[in-house]
Amino acid sequence: MxxxxxxxxxxxxxxxxxxxxxxWDMPVQYTSIVEEHQAVRSAAGLFDIxxxxxxxxxxxxxxxxxxxxYSNNAATMKDGQVRYGLICNxxxxxxxxxxxxxxxxxxxxxVNASNRDKIVNWLAQHKKDRAVDITDQTTTTCxxxxxxxxALTLCRGLTEADADKLAYYHATPTRYRGKGCxxxxxxxxxxxxxxxxxxxxxxxxxxxxxxxxxxKPCGLGARDTLRLEAAMPLYGHELSEDVDPFQAGLSWxxxxxxxxxxxxxxxxxxxxxxxxxxxxxxxxAGRRAAREGSPVLxxxxxxxxxxxxxxxxxxxxxxxxxxxxPACTDCGTVCTVDVRGKAEEARVVSLxxxxxxxxxxxx
Amino acid sequence: MDPKTLRxxxxxxxxSLEGDVCTIGLTKFAVDQLTDIIYIDLPDHDDPVTAxxxxxxxxxxxxxxxxxxxxxxxxxxxxxxxxxxxxxISSDPYGKGWLIKVKxxxxxxxxxxxxxxxxxKQIASEEH
Numbered sequence: 001m002x003x004x005x006x007x008x009x010x011x012x013x014x015x016x017x018x019x020x021x022x023x024w025d026m027p028v029q030y031t032s033i034v035e036e037h038q039a040v041r042s043a044a045g046l047f048d049i050x051x052x053x054x055x056x057x058x059x060x061x062x063x064x065x066x067x068x069x070y071s072n073n074a075a076t077m078k079d080g081q082v083r084y085g086l087i088c089n090x091x092x093x094x095x096x097x098x099x100x101x102x103x104x105x106x107x108x109x110x111v112n113a114s115n116r117d118k119i120v121n122w123l124a125q126h127k128k129d130r131a132v133d134i135t136d137q138t139t140t141t142c143x144x145x146x147x148x149x150x151a152l153t154l155c156r157g158l159t160e161a162d163a164d165k166l167a168y169y170h171a172t173p174t175r176y177r178g179k180g181c182x183x184x185x186x187x188x189x190x191x192x193x194x195x196x197x198x199x200x201x202x203x204x205x206x207x208x209x210x211x212x213x214x215x216k217p218c219g220l221g222a223r224d225t226l227r228l229e230a231a232m233p234l235y236g237h238e239l240s241e242d243v244d245p246f247q248a249g250l251s252w253x254x255x256x257x258x259x260x261x262x263x264x265x266x267x268x269x270x271x272x273x274x275x276x277x278x279x280x281x282x283x284x285a286g287r288r289a290a291r292e293g294s295p296v297l298x299x300x301x302x303x304x305x306x307x308x309x310x311x312x313x314x315x316x317x318x319x320x321x322x323x324x325x326p327a328c329t330d331c332g333t334v335c336t337v338d339v340r341g342k343a344e345e346a347r348v349v350s351l352x353x354x355x356x357x358x359x360x361x362x363x
Numbered sequence: 364m365d366p367k368t369l370r371x372x373x374x375x376x377x378x379s380l381e382g383d384v385c386t387i388g389l390t391k392f393a394v395d396q397l398t399d400i401i402y403i404d405l406p407d408h409d410d411p412v413t414a415x416x417x418x419x420x421x422x423x424x425x426x427x428x429x430x431x432x433x434x435x436x437x438x439x440x441x442x443x444x445x446x447x448x449x450x451x452i453s454s455d456p457y458g459k460g461w462l463i464k465v466k467x468x469x470x471x472x473x474x475x476x477x478x479x480x481x482x483x484k485q486i487a488s489e490e491h
Contacts, residue, residue, distance in 0.1 A: 028425070029398065032398045032399050033398065033399045033423075033424045033425065034399045034424060221424065221425055225424060287401060287402045288402055288404070288422065289401070289402070289422060289427075291427070310424055311401040311402065311422075311424060313399075313424070340420070340427070
């Protein structure tokens with residue numbers, strides 16, 4: 001049976017259409033994906049992301065273990081900093097994409113719901129005799145994202161620490177109604193905003209307060225269209241054990257010179273391999289959406305495959321991300337996408353599809 | 364159209380027969396399930412359709428579904444307004460959001476389709 005977040009009853013009681021995602025029963029939408037998507041782009045949306053895995057690391061060797069499994073460099077992080085990176089297998093394929101948090105008292109990692117068991121086991125396997133204690137806090141805590149141009153204004157005074165004093169990709173421990181929590185200036189929508197981690201017991205009161213403050217509850221449907229416009233990869237779609245970070249366009253999250261880590265030797269070779277397909281963006285001429293698995297063709301030859309696609313609510317166009325042969329990645333390259341048997345014209349465009357205007361945060 | 368006088372297919376199309384022309388649309392239940400309709404692909408005028416076969420597709424932000432004809436015949440009209448505004452299907456599924464009209468053979472009835480009562484029982488069981 002699928003797991004339930006502490007907000008399951010709230011979702012089910014407020015029109016949330018529940019679907020199984022990554023082993024959890026999650027709301028895909030409450031009213032309409034388009035409405036929820038627009039709320040995040042224009043005001044503020046609220047997401048239950050308690051399904052994400054939350055792991056806490058203590059002990060003298062925590063950094064050493066993280067460095068061994070993580071493609072980015074955790075050693076240069078300052079207290080309160082958050083950093084994106086990959087966990088790779090020894091062939092350089094991606095086991096998961098994660099956020100690492102550095103605290104004065106230890107480390108934390110947020111992993112994908114569908115990969116939580118896999119990563120917990122991977123860490124246990126590579127821990128060996130290091131002095132590291134890993135606690136899986138996923139079911140004892142909740143995680144709620146508030147995203148959109150009004151997110152920070154709306155969260156003013158919510159917790160003891162103020163979110164708009166946090167720099168982007170920074171986090172701080174603070175208190176909500178007297179109890180410990182963490183706020184983090186991160187997100188998965190392409191908008192400004194925060195993610196809050198609190199005890200599971202406080203999930204409903206925190207969520208309801210955010211709704212009262214004006215954030216619109218949004219489901220995973222809008223989360224998917226939002227991240228797609230922002231060209232953020234989704235594990236199981238753009239990322240998998242067979243794809244390496246260079247192919248995925250995530251070379252910025254791989255620090256080859258930080259010292260050894262799992263997958264580094266393989267990545268050294270893969271980085272030079274000019275035959276591997278690369279992640280690109282496609283814009284389609286028509287309104288039929290290319291979906292995962294749709295073949296991408298050029299001059300009658302298959303050059304790649306779509307990993308995610310939709311008609312975007314903000315741009316009102318059919319867009320997709322795909323992996324294609326390296327010779328076909330230039331912007332403007334014309335191709336076709338086989339959408340359920342019909343060829344649809346498309347062209348390669350630069351990513352992301354959507355970029356928020358900066359400088360008017362929290363206005 | 365009055366939902367009470369319509370007949371329903373298991374696949375959530377409604378049908379209304381006037382003379383030898385059958386108008387076909389999608390039920391409110393179906394469009395509520397789809398939400399966020401972004402595209403509809405309908406056949407051309409005079410195309411033949413077969414009962415139980417797909418005559419087009421409807422796409423929402425999340426997914427694509429086939430549309431099935433509850434009757435056999437030739438397409439006599441398609442709702443061209445939907446091409447520019449597919450949201451008519453959700454805002455007025457039994458009126459401005461109709462999909463196609465099919466010219467059927469003489470003697471065709473809709474007796475094989477469900478009444479509103481029977482259809483409501485089916486969707487109640489789908490919603491459980």
